Amino acid sequence: MPGPLYARWVPPAKPKAQEKSESLPHPPGKTSQPTIESPEPLRQKEKSKRKSTDQPAPSPELKEDERDAAASGHTQEEQESGEKPKKLKKRKRELDVNDEIQVEEEATPKKHKAILSKFERSYQRAEAIRASGEQHYPETSKEDEPAPELHVPLPQPAPVADIPYQPTFSALPSWLATPTTIESSQTVSFEKLGIHPSFLKKLEKQGFRDALAVQSVLLPMLRPGYDQHLGDICVSARTGSGKTLAYLLPIIETLRDQAVTTLSAIIVVPTRQLVDQALKVAEELCEGTKLKVGTALGSVPFASEQKQLVKVRARYDPQRAKELHDKASRQMKSALGGRGGIFDDLAKVPKDHVPQYDSGVDILICTPGRLVEHIESTTGFLLRSVRWLVIDEADQLIAQNFQGWATALMDALHDDTPEDFMNTQERLRKQRRNLDWAPALPDRTHITKVVLSATMKKDLTKLGTLRLRRPRLVVVENDKEDQPSAPDGEVYELPSTLAEYAIPVGDGSKKPLYLLFILLRHILNLNHPMEEKTDSGSANSSSEEDSEAEPSSKADCTSALSSDRSRILVFVKSNENASRLAHLLSVLEPPLQPFVKAMTPGATTKQSQKLLRSFAAGRIKILIASDTASRGLDIPDITHVINYDMPGSIISYVHRVGRTARAGKQGQAMTLVAKNEAGWFWNQIAKGSSVKRVRGTKVVRVELKERDVTWDRKRTYQEALQQLQGAVEGNPDNTEA
Numbered sequence: 001m002p003g004p005l006y007a008r009w010v011p012p013a014k015p016k017a018q019e020k021s022e023s024l025p026h027p028p029g030k031t032s033q034p035t036i037e038s039p040e041p042l043r044q045k046e047k048s049k050r051k052s053t054d055q056p057a058p059s060p061e062l063k064e065d066e067r068d069a070a071a072s073g074h075t076q077e078e079q080e081s082g083e084k085p086k087k088l089k090k091r092k093r094e095l096d097v098n099d100e101i102q103v104e105e106e107a108t109p110k111k112h113k114a115i116l117s118k119f120e121r122s123y124q125r126a127e128a129i130r131a132s133g134e135q136h137y138p139e140t141s142k143e144d145e146p147a148p149e150l151h152v153p154l155p156q157p158a159p160v161a162d163i164p165y166q167p168t169f170s171a172l173p174s175w176l177a178t179p180t181t182i183e184s185s186q187t188v189s190f191e192k193l194g195i196h197p198s199f200l201k202k203l204e205k206q207g208f209r210d211a212l213a214v215q216s217v218l219l220p221m222l223r224p225g226y227d228q229h230l231g232d233i234c235v236s237a238r239t240g241s242g243k244t245l246a247y248l249l250p251i252i253e254t255l256r257d258q259a260v261t262t263l264s265a266i267i268v269v270p271t272r273q274l275v276d277q278a279l280k281v282a283e284e285l286c287e288g289t290k291l292k293v294g295t296a297l298g299s300v301p302f303a304s305e306q307k308q309l310v311k312v313r314a315r316y317d318p319q320r321a322k323e324l325h326d327k328a329s330r331q332m333k334s335a336l337g338g339r340g341g342i343f344d345d346l347a348k349v350p351k352d353h354v355p356q357y358d359s360g361v362d363i364l365i366c367t368p369g370r371l372v373e374h375i376e377s378t379t380g381f382l383l384r385s386v387r388w389l390v391i392d393e394a395d396q397l398i399a400q401n402f403q404g405w406a407t408a409l410m411d412a413l414h415d416d417t418p419e420d421f422m423n424t425q426e427r428l429r430k431q432r433r434n435l436d437w438a439p440a441l442p443d444r445t446h447i448t449k450v451v452l453s454a455t456m457k458k459d460l461t462k463l464g465t466l467r468l469r470r471p472r473l474v475v476v477e478n479d480k481e482d483q484p485s486a487p488d489g490e491v492y493e494l495p496s497t498l499a500e501y502a503i504p505v506g507d508g509s510k511k512p513l514y515l516l517f518i519l520l521r522h523i524l525n526l527n528h529p530m531e532e533k534t535d536s537g538s539a540n541s542s543s544e545e546d547s548e549a550e551p552s553s554k555a556d557c558t559s560a561l562s563s564d565r566s567r568i569l570v571f572v573k574s575n576e577n578a579s580r581l582a583h584l585l586s587v588l589e590p591p592l593q594p595f596v597k598a599m600t601p602g603a604t605t606k607q608s609q610k611l612l613r614s615f616a617a618g619r620i621k622i623l624i625a626s627d628t629a630s631r632g633l634d635i636p637d638i639t640h641v642i643n644y645d646m647p648g649s650i651i652s653y654v655h656r657v658g659r660t661a662r663a664g665k666q667g668q669a670m671t672l673v674a675k676n677e678a679g680w681f682w683n684q685i686a687k688g689s690s691v692k693r694v695r696g697t698k699v700v701r702v703e704l705k706e707r708d709v710t711w712d713r714k715r716t717y718q719e720a721l722q723q724l725q726g727a728v729e730g731n732p733d734n735t736e737a
């Protein structure tokens with residue numbers, strides 16, 4: 001084998017005393033000590049560089065003939081075998097060349113004297129430093145590598161304190177930036193608030209002696225008196241804090257002596273369930289008065305609602321009757337007159353009479369869509385005497401603004417009554433508007449708007465559609481010091497009596513089994529029949545024994561469920577999921593069947609009222625619903641809310657869990673958290689700054705072992721899924737499986 005073309009220089013073995021200096025830390029930015037080469041190997045380098053294209057030089061120890069062979073590139077055997085080297089002359093020439101190189105080498109030191117002496121000097125310096133044990137950073141030329149930085153700490157001035165940025169201006173108007181706050185624990189007796197004795201009795205009948213915080217602040221602001229706020233009011237108070245009574249009581253108390261039925265208050269809520277709920281509270285308060293409370297919601301025939309809302313009477317007014325008849329005949333001739341409306345009613349009243357439209361209700365509770373329909377299509381549905389407009393769950397209603405309901409309602413409220421429907425006073429006001437004494441005429445009734453939500457947003461662009469006048473924001477909160485600071489400034493408070501749990505459910509594929517386990521083991525405290533059998537050592541009993549054992553355990557389950565006081569509201573993400581889950585639970589655990597129901601949008605008002613009544617009475621224990629039930633639903637004694645499907649937003653979570661722990665009662669909220677939802681849930685809901693909890697409370701993580709959850713149900717689960725699929729596809733074979 002020929003030797004290496006480039007001979008590396010190996011540093012001489014270091015004396016033991018020098019070892020210590022090698023363990024010193026490397027200079028910054030370097031990984032090893034710089035290698036300093038001795039002049040000797042450099043000379044070798046030079047030599048080998050030049051010879052790199054030639055054959056390796058033969059060793060001086062070789063015999064002469066071997067050297068010849070090596071020089072010629074032939075082995076000794078080849079030469080002995082009689083193969084006389086043919087290129088003897090050439091070899092001779094090569095030897096001559098080698099000699100010339102040797103001569104040149106002798107001249108090399110002179111040629112590179114300067115370089116070599118430089119290396120010698122640096123080598124000696126390096127040796128001297130190494131011997132002295134000091135750390136040394138060798139000088140390196142710019143071409144080699146950048147000079148190492150020497151980190152000599154320079155004296156620094158003391159760091160400037162980080163002063164939090166406090167703008168001298170506010171992006172919010174002062175009424176939003178500086179709300180009137182009240183602690184949620186503050187209560188005042190209704191008597192002290194000066195509530196009329198007849199209403200005190202009604203409240204006591206319901207067990208209400210003291211006004212809750214939101215009521216104690218709103219009642220004086222809405223009732224006539226020294227503390228009345230002559231402007232609009234926005235209220236932000238957590239779920240179950242008693243907002244419904246806070247606005248209904250002052251309105252009904254003020255109207256209690258109203259002799260003529262006049263539409264005085266409109267209450268807008270997002271769903272028909274909430275219409276029913278508010279109606280119930282209003283009717284209880286109106287008992288014993290002449291006040292009439294009406295509703296307008298999509299599930300009732302429109303014509304019957306019209307009859308309820310507007311009463312048509314004939315009024316004797318020959319001049320006005322003549323004017324109207326002339327107008328009607330002009331319209332008929334020009335074919336502009338449409339059917340319905342005032343001209344139809346004109347034909348129905350006696351001669352020289354005009355139709356007069358009176359309100360059929362004093363208080364109207366409605367959904368926004370239906371209200372707009374009545375504004376647009378119900379002849380004589382006039383809002384000129386409305387004194388209160390209440391918008392509950394306002395953040396949702398304003399955000400949706402379907403059919404542009406807010407704008408349509410505001411136009412109807414604030415604009416003048418259409419000319420044909422004007423009463424004498426309005427007509428006079430219109431005619432005399434430009435006269436000097438016009439201000440002496442009674443003004444249009446001022447409207448007080450009350451806008452409420454548990455998750456009120458300080459969004460001016462949205463609130464602007466409500467055309468608020470001299471508004472004031474009232475915030476009911478726990479402890480002000482606890483207030484976390486959310487980036488968008490919106491903080492939603494949870495009831496102080498709420499306990500929250502998060503249950504990881506793996507990838508979520510076995511969520512129904514987790515739900516069943518939680519229901520049976522943690523809430524209803526029921527043992528599964530199979531477990532009982534296993535406990536008694538008969539897990540492998542025959543099917544005959546099974547069928548014998550089942551009825552008794554089923555009966556036990558039913559009687560245990562009937563006596564249980566739990567009311568469990570399970571939230572899923574859609575109405576279809578609600579029906580499916582109810583079906584699945586009934587198949588997986590047949591004793592549960594009579595106690596599980598799903599809330600479906602297809603149900604009539606009566607059906608859903610019946611369902612909610614059964615749930616409130618405890619005949620149904622588990623109600624499965626979509627987010628439509630997450631807002632406002634007030635069913636006393638809901639003990640548990642389970643988020644089977646993760647809520648879509650923080651606001652949705654706040655409203656869902658707010659169905660329990662209402663008005664100071666205890667409640668539990670459980671959320672099933674799949675792996676891919678865990679990040680959002682823990683960051684936004686459990687630890688996020690937008691959700692405010694009472695000091696010291698947090699979401700508790702509950703780990704369930706998958707083995708415990710699924711141990712005896714894998715097969716039943718598969719069968720139940722197949723059966724469910726069969727039911728969905730309408731395949732009877734699968735349904736029977």
Ligand SMILES: Nc1ncnc2c1ncn2[C@@H]1O[C@H](COP(=O)(O)OP(=O)(O)OP(=O)(O)O)[C@@H](O)[C@H]1O
Binds near residue numbers: 237
């Ligand atoms: N003064 C009171 N004392 C005791 N309980 C009350 C009082 N006022 C109202 N409640 C009860 O508080 C519960 C919650 O009331 P309400 O439905 O008005 O809450 P809410 O603030 O509108 O909640 P949400 O924001 O969820 O709609 C009701 O069951 C009601 O009967």
